[in-house]
Amino acid sequence: PRKFSIVCIPGDGIGVDITEAAVQVLGTLSDTFGTFTFQFTTLDWSSKNYRQRGYYAPEGGIEGLKKYDAIYFGAVGWPDVPDHISLWQMILPIRTTLNQYANVRPTRILPGTVSPLSACAADPSALDWVIVRENSEGEYSGHGGTTPSSAHAAHTVATEVSIFTRVGIARIVRFAFETALRRPRRTLTMVTKSNAQRHGMVLWDTVFYEVAREYDGRVAYDKMLVDAMTVRMVTRPQSLDTIVATNLHADILSDLAAALSGSIGIAPSSNLDPSRTYPSMFEPIHGSAPDIAGQGIANPIGAFWSAAEMVRWLAGARDGEGLGVESMVDAADCLMQAIANVTEQGVKTRDLGGKSGTKEVTDAVCAEIGKVYKVDK
Amino acid sequence: PRKFSIVCIPGDGIGVDITEAAVQVLGTLSDTFGTFTFQFTTLDWSSKNYRQRGYYAPEGGIEGLKKYDAIYFGAVGWPDVPDHISLWQMILPIRTTLNQYANVRPTRILPGTVSPLSACAADPSALDWVIVRENSEGEYSGHGGTTPSSAHAAHTVATEVSIFTRVGIARIVRFAFETALRRPRRTLTMVTKSNAQRHGMVLWDTVFYEVAREYDGRVAYDKMLVDAMTVRMVTRPQSLDTIVATNLHADILSDLAAALSGSIGIAPSSNLDPSRTYPSMFEPIHGSAPDIAGQGIANPIGAFWSAAEMVRWLAGARDGEGLGVESMVDAADCLMQAIANVTEQGVKTRDLGGKSGTKEVTDAVCAEIGKVYKVDK
Numbered sequence: 001p002r003k004f005s006i007v008c009i010p011g012d013g014i015g016v017d018i019t020e021a022a023v024q025v026l027g028t029l030s031d032t033f034g035t036f037t038f039q040f041t042t043l044d045w046s047s048k049n050y051r052q053r054g055y056y057a058p059e060g061g062i063e064g065l066k067k068y069d070a071i072y073f074g075a076v077g078w079p080d081v082p083d084h085i086s087l088w089q090m091i092l093p094i095r096t097t098l099n100q101y102a103n104v105r106p107t108r109i110l111p112g113t114v115s116p117l118s119a120c121a122a123d124p125s126a127l128d129w130v131i132v133r134e135n136s137e138g139e140y141s142g143h144g145g146t147t148p149s150s151a152h153a154a155h156t157v158a159t160e161v162s163i164f165t166r167v168g169i170a171r172i173v174r175f176a177f178e179t180a181l182r183r184p185r186r187t188l189t190m191v192t193k194s195n196a197q198r199h200g201m202v203l204w205d206t207v208f209y210e211v212a213r214e215y216d217g218r219v220a221y222d223k224m225l226v227d228a229m230t231v232r233m234v235t236r237p238q239s240l241d242t243i244v245a246t247n248l249h250a251d252i253l254s255d256l257a258a259a260l261s262g263s264i265g266i267a268p269s270s271n272l273d274p275s276r277t278y279p280s281m282f283e284p285i286h287g288s289a290p291d292i293a294g295q296g297i298a299n300p301i302g303a304f305w306s307a308a309e310m311v312r313w314l315a316g317a318r319d320g321e322g323l324g325v326e327s328m329v330d331a332a333d334c335l336m337q338a339i340a341n342v343t344e345q346g347v348k349t350r351d352l353g354g355k356s357g358t359k360e361v362t363d364a365v366c367a368e369i370g371k372v373y374k375v376d377k
Numbered sequence: 378p379r380k381f382s383i384v385c386i387p388g389d390g391i392g393v394d395i396t397e398a399a400v401q402v403l404g405t406l407s408d409t410f411g412t413f414t415f416q417f418t419t420l421d422w423s424s425k426n427y428r429q430r431g432y433y434a435p436e437g438g439i440e441g442l443k444k445y446d447a448i449y450f451g452a453v454g455w456p457d458v459p460d461h462i463s464l465w466q467m468i469l470p471i472r473t474t475l476n477q478y479a480n481v482r483p484t485r486i487l488p489g490t491v492s493p494l495s496a497c498a499a500d501p502s503a504l505d506w507v508i509v510r511e512n513s514e515g516e517y518s519g520h521g522g523t524t525p526s527s528a529h530a531a532h533t534v535a536t537e538v539s540i541f542t543r544v545g546i547a548r549i550v551r552f553a554f555e556t557a558l559r560r561p562r563r564t565l566t567m568v569t570k571s572n573a574q575r576h577g578m579v580l581w582d583t584v585f586y587e588v589a590r591e592y593d594g595r596v597a598y599d600k601m602l603v604d605a606m607t608v609r610m611v612t613r614p615q616s617l618d619t620i621v622a623t624n625l626h627a628d629i630l631s632d633l634a635a636a637l638s639g640s641i642g643i644a645p646s647s648n649l650d651p652s653r654t655y656p657s658m659f660e661p662i663h664g665s666a667p668d669i670a671g672q673g674i675a676n677p678i679g680a681f682w683s684a685a686e687m688v689r690w691l692a693g694a695r696d697g698e699g700l701g702v703e704s705m706v707d708a709a710d711c712l713m714q715a716i717a718n719v720t721e722q723g724v725k726t727r728d729l730g731g732k733s734g735t736k737e738v739t740d741a742v743c744a745e746i747g748k749v750y751k752v753d754k
């Protein structure tokens with residue numbers, strides 16, 4: 001069997017619960033198929049350790065991730081460490097150091113789950129999107145500052161500098177067009193706020209239309225302002241398919257998308273280095289949820305879906321691509337089918353209106369993997 | 378009767394249709410009450426004129442607005458002028474030149490209209506929010522640039538610089554607390570993205586908590602990240618009341634709020650100079666809608682609601698405040714009741730699922746003003 005080394009960073013709170021669940025499911029998947037295996041390494045980079053040792057990743061730690069085939073990430077953030085510290089010490093530098101410039105966030109309504117939108121509750125197929133998020137620059141460049149430095153000065157001024165590069169915009173736009181090409185509807189919606197933000201956002205529009213020319217006649221595309229985009233998402237969900245947006249805009253829109261699909265607890269994300277030079281990272285989009293951490297009630301579905309995306313990526317294929325190691329693509333499909341069967345049966349956590357705990361959902365998915373595998377044979 | 382001079386800037390597209398409708402309704406209102414009158418001046422600052430003359434406002438035009446009691450604004454934007462030009466030549470400089478630092482955006486579900494959220498369709502009272510938007514700085518500061526200047530340089534870099542000042546944050550936060558104090562639930566939710574944006578957003582959090590101390594025990598408050606806020610808006614609308622956010626975040630959230638309330642066509646906004654040094658500006662939040670402009674089908678409800686807010690402001694009072702010229706507060710209430718009666722009767726434009734045109738809705742609201750006035754007497 002083909003062997004993959006996976007580094008797990010469970011992080012904080014329910015990140016720990018759901019990573020454990022994902023490892024169990026991935027183990028069942030590889031045992032069932034028998035054509036690939038995972039060797040897991042777990043790193044204890046957490047807020048707890050930060051408080052004890054003063055760092056999340058040790059010196060050279062993020063560079064050290066380069067030797068693995070993929071990274072599986074839980075969640076980071078805990079009330080006693082300011083969020084801008086935990087994030088800038090861990091998740092954000094991993095994304096940029098490993099050149100994971102494409103963050104892919106599919107959203108659809110799983111069987112047995114209910115959208116808060118009446119239209120989608122009536123017709124779940126009305127919501128089927130992939131949000132492609134620029135993951136390396138823009139509003140997350142970290143630049144800016146505060147002056148005067150005393151927090152009590154009456155006239156303090158602080159800036160946030162968003163940095164957009166032609167190279168950075170072109171590569172994510174091209175990635176989004178390629179994603180759209182592989183989807184049945186071949187439609188791409190680009191989002192900016194170039195009416196109010198007249199420098200970086202205008203460059204984004206310009207580069208988008210330049211790249212778009214390469215896809216004329218192959219992908220239908222249009223442009224939305226980010227504010228109007230939220231309106232379209234709730235009023236005409238069926239009009240959208242693939243979406244590309246800046247780091248911040250896509251952060252906001254993908255949380256909204258997840259909520260509209262029924263729960264933020266089911267939503268996956270893939271932080272990809274499309275060049276495959278460095279390992280990509282897979283994480284559910286939800287946070288560490290301190291209020292329910294360690295109680296065994298976290299929804300593991302977002303973690304499983306992320307795991308399925310990891311398996312597909314390791315096979316050299318992404319959604320609908322079908323290249324590479326056939327049986328790993330089958331395995332990813334099998335896991336997605338097992339998830340859908342379990343939600344359809346009503347084995348669901350509370351956020352989805354069910355009564356099951358993390359372990360019950362995990363065991364149910366593992367059992368379904370075996371059944372789906374046999375049926376497909 | 379007390380006399381107010383109102384300058385109307387209908388702008389582009391349906392801005393023209395709905396400003397005309399608002400002027401008719403305001404005229405009916407003052408005729409009915411008889412204790413105040415409006416003298417309207419209309420300025421033709423539009424994209425059409427920009428194309429002919431090269432400017433929206435003539436030299437000194439925006440300064441000239443200072444002599445009016447209030448500004449009524451339609452919409453700006455037309456496909457043949459890049460949006461970042463039309464907005465930066467007109468709406469954005471008006472907001473900042475006239476110190477209109479507080480943009481107030483109430484949202485609720487009018488009788489006879491339907492929210493796309495099933496929960497709110499079942500219980501319309503679940504959604505009753507006021508979004509207070511910082512309207513003078515932040516992401517709309519306009520700073521930043523692009524280099525090298527050639528649009529075809531492979532390595533172009535562009536920036537958007539958001540500028541936040543302690544003074545600017547403190548005044549909008551205080552305004553938001555005062556707004557929350559006047560609402561029955563006395564609850565304020567503050568929104569930032571201080572986990573990813575570690576300079577200006579962290580200053581925002583800091584200043585918020587400083588100001589909040591003044592309201593301890595009088596207003597309940599909490600903090601949300603902007604991405605998670607969209608989730609809360611669609612999953613727990615009843616948990617929110619007054620909301621304060623940055624220029625960009627509130628722009629996005631208020632469009633989402635309007636859509637969740639049934640249609641962007643009903644949503645009002647007030648651009649206020651709370652010091653009353655300069656005139657404030659009232660405008661529906663929708664845009665110029667080139668696709669339906671001039672067809673007589675635009676929804677005038679957002680324009681009427683904005684007009685009601687203007688009347689209330691001119692009376693020296695805002696929602697729930699009850700100061701100032703009593704009969705003008707009554708007039709604002711009367712207009713809101715007339716609007717509600719008309720939507721309840723089903724006299725609605727297409728965006729609300731009705732069949733009526735702008736004129737029919739306008740005439741119906743004018744007729745209702747008379748009826749509501751008589752009943753209240």
Ligand SMILES: CC(C)[C@H](C(=O)O)[C@@H](O)C(=O)O
Nearest residue numbers: 087091092251285572573604
């Ligand atoms: C944790 C945080 C930095 C992160 C982000 O804003 O990117 C999260 O919201 C996400 O969407 O992955």
Ligand SMILES: CC(C)[C@H](C(=O)O)[C@@H](O)C(=O)O
Nearest residue numbers: 195196227464468469628662
């Ligand atoms: C027209 C545009 C500049 C404006 C904004 O972004 O402020 C609009 O979306 C609004 O909400 O008033």
